[in-house]
Amino acid sequence: QQQVKQSPQSLIVQKGGISIINCAYENTAFDYFPWYQQFPGKGPALLIAIRPDVSEKKEGRFTISFNKSAKQFSLHIMDSQPGDSATYFCAASMSVSGGSNYKLTFGKGTLLTVNP
């Protein structure tokens, strides 16, 4: 059972355009939703994260939109640049006793290509 579904599998955007990647989750116990960026041959790196008590979080060109009732969240990359070309993963985790999150459940990833 795939708990976090991500779409699209791949995305091609022109430089300066907006990249949008969507994720949907099933487990309502999830309470932490990060996005990771992965370049070939590298490990994933945290890009931005959100908790369900807010509907939007923005950091520079990256914005997460969160819809708790629909159990969906998305990543928007404004003014996309060729250097943003990478694989993006959404993920989710839940708090355990003590209030900390631990294991991540990842989506299958989106390969983003930004053409110059």
Next chain:
Amino acid sequence: DTGVSQNPRHKITKRGQNVTFRCDPISEHNRLYWYRQTLGQGPEFLTYFQNEAQLEKSRLLSDRFSAERPKGSFSTLEIQRTEQGDSAMYLCASSYFRGTEAFFGQGTRLTVV
């Protein structure tokens, strides 16, 4: 470099052989995680340690897999009697106990021939 360090970066082994990978987490990080990533997929959770205690193991971690974290510092992941299906990238990550951000290493790519 104070990031998560994994060795080796690449490992090619013959089916049936045993392999061991090492992960050195960010110092002072209490938690250490192992994930497996196959081509075109997101990382999948294998196991995690809080200090030296292994607190959870995924059912993906068959009895051929064993992980240790002696003294709560570095960790090793051993795969016995490797199979072709074990070919994947094995990722290690670490975090503070109260932290939410997990920092990943660059991974060890295993190829079983």
